[in-house]
Amino acid sequence: MSEQFTRRDLLHQAARGTVLATMGGGAGFLVRKAHGQVVWQVDAARCLNSRLGEVGVEACNLCTTKCVVALSAVRAVNEHSRCGRCNICPAYFNITSAVDARGLPSEKLCPRDAITRKPIGKADPEDPANNFYEYLIDEEKCDGCGKCVMQCKEPLGLGSIILRIRYNRCVDCNRCAISTACPKDALIQVPVEKALT
Amino acid sequence: MQYRQVAVIGGKGAGPGQFGASLRAIAVDARGNIYAANDSQITVFDAAGRLRRRWSTSQPVHSVAVAGDGAVYTGQIRQIEIFDGAGKLVHTWRDDALLGRVTAIGFVDGDVLAGDATGRAIRRFDAGGRFRNNIGRDNPLNGLLIPNGVVDFGVDAHGIVHAANPGKHRVERYTPAGELLGHIGHFHGTDPAGFGGCCNPTNVAVRDRIYVTEKAGPRAKVYSFSGELEAVIAADVFDANCKNMSIAVDRRGRVYIGDTVKLTIFVFEPVAI
Numbered sequence: 001m002s003e004q005f006t007r008r009d010l011l012h013q014a015a016r017g018t019v020l021a022t023m024g025g026g027a028g029f030l031v032r033k034a035h036g037q038v039v040w041q042v043d044a045a046r047c048l049n050s051r052l053g054e055v056g057v058e059a060c061n062l063c064t065t066k067c068v069v070a071l072s073a074v075r076a077v078n079e080h081s082r083c084g085r086c087n088i089c090p091a092y093f094n095i096t097s098a099v100d101a102r103g104l105p106s107e108k109l110c111p112r113d114a115i116t117r118k119p120i121g122k123a124d125p126e127d128p129a130n131n132f133y134e135y136l137i138d139e140e141k142c143d144g145c146g147k148c149v150m151q152c153k154e155p156l157g158l159g160s161i162i163l164r165i166r167y168n169r170c171v172d173c174n175r176c177a178i179s180t181a182c183p184k185d186a187l188i189q190v191p192v193e194k195a196l197t
Numbered sequence: 198m199q200y201r202q203v204a205v206i207g208g209k210g211a212g213p214g215q216f217g218a219s220l221r222a223i224a225v226d227a228r229g230n231i232y233a234a235n236d237s238q239i240t241v242f243d244a245a246g247r248l249r250r251r252w253s254t255s256q257p258v259h260s261v262a263v264a265g266d267g268a269v270y271t272g273q274i275r276q277i278e279i280f281d282g283a284g285k286l287v288h289t290w291r292d293d294a295l296l297g298r299v300t301a302i303g304f305v306d307g308d309v310l311a312g313d314a315t316g317r318a319i320r321r322f323d324a325g326g327r328f329r330n331n332i333g334r335d336n337p338l339n340g341l342l343i344p345n346g347v348v349d350f351g352v353d354a355h356g357i358v359h360a361a362n363p364g365k366h367r368v369e370r371y372t373p374a375g376e377l378l379g380h381i382g383h384f385h386g387t388d389p390a391g392f393g394g395c396c397n398p399t400n401v402a403v404r405d406r407i408y409v410t411e412k413a414g415p416r417a418k419v420y421s422f423s424g425e426l427e428a429v430i431a432a433d434v435f436d437a438n439c440k441n442m443s444i445a446v447d448r449r450g451r452v453y454i455g456d457t458v459k460l461t462i463f464v465f466e467p468v469a470i
Binding site: 052053055056084085086087088089090095096097099103104105121122124127129130131132154155156157158 | 336337338339342344345364365366367383384385386387391393394395396412413415437438439440
């Protein structure tokens with residue numbers, strides 16, 4: 001099979017590399033992979049924590065417990081364009097914990113305190129409920145346990161938080177331990193050019 | 198106060214009186230006829246739940262309301278289509294700026310109110326379709342917070358507009374001119390008297406009381422105008438995945454709730470204790 005590399009291919013690869021390089025370490029790692037190689041990816045439509053229709057069940061944490069990499073090669077990311085920027089975010093707060101004097105849940109959900117938030121735009125000092133918030137997930141703290149993903153999905157949330165592979169941590173096992181354990185076959189292999197970071 | 202389920206209307210399917218893909222809104226007229234906004238049509242049932250008629254709208258319909266003269270207002274994207282009671286199109290109001298996705302319609306003092314989920318506001322028009330003012334647009338800062346994507350409201354007998362503000366876990370009271378008067382409701386994750394989750398209540402109806410629906414887990418409740426929880430109408434009957442369940446109340450106190458997954462209208466009535 002001919003593997004001719006045209007100028008168009010070169011420009012495409014260069015542009016793609018520039019985009020990915022600006023997206024952080026995980027994306028930068030992908031640049032070094034050859035075009036056509038496959039990488040592991042979490043299929044959000046299959047993942048128990050994010051797929052629609054799975055309500056009232058405990059979050060699955062196999063991505064944390066089965067991965068051979070310390071802290072797991074899987075992390076949660078918040079797709080900000082889909083986020084509702086809620087005052088009481090079920091992925092940020094433990095929404096069934098006691099309500100404090102400000103009217104907010106008194107406990108956070110993340111066991112590693114990996115999610116932080118800050119008001120967007122002009123904050124209302126007299127009414128904390130009257131604000132939008134940006135939610136950020138600290139990649140260095142997140143171990144991909146999936147609790148926030150489960151709480152964010154429809155209909156409770158908008159499904160903006162999903163699990164993704166950290167390609168700068170993933171060691172690319174031929175037989176990924178998570179994929180072997182995953183009850184929903186949500187770990188799939190995709191060509192590197194289609195990998196989501 | 199307690200409620201019991203007394204009827205089921207519609208259901209998912211292609212048969213007469215069934216709903217194909219969506220059930221986004223319901224309304225009840227003065228005679229107790231029930232109007233369902235489903236897919237791109239209006240389906241009308243009589244008070245006993247029998248199919249009476251249906252007609253198509255030009256776009257998918259997101260809201261429905263019946264005026265005192267029997268005219269049927271249907272909210273769509275960037276427009277409101279107005280039909281007579283027989284389903285004949287009488288007027289179309291189009292407005293790219295003030296009508297985004299129209300998820301609620303109501304009436305006050307001869308004017309028409311349209312819940313614009315795109316603009317996160319209630320738009321007030323006169324009877325001829327001329328814009329008068331916004332309600333809830335700047336309340337006082339960020340407008341209606343609707344991560345659920347629906348603006349919904351009801352109007353009481355005194356002309357006060359009660360709007361769901363799910364991001365704040367409140368039902369807010371406004372004058373027709375847009376002045377915020379106050380609110381009922383607060384967040385609570387376990388107490389039924391509170392509103393749980395990220396954003397509840399999603400939908401509201403007003404008659405002698407304030408009736409609301411919530412999502413995740415779906416339930417319907419009744420509050421006094423001063424904010425006391427009077428009853429949980431129902432919870433378990435609804436599909437766990439449904440949200441933005443439209444709610445309507447007739448003059449007998451019957452409550453109609455549209456399950457958006459089962460595509461079914463559940464009917465409840467208060468039980469004398």
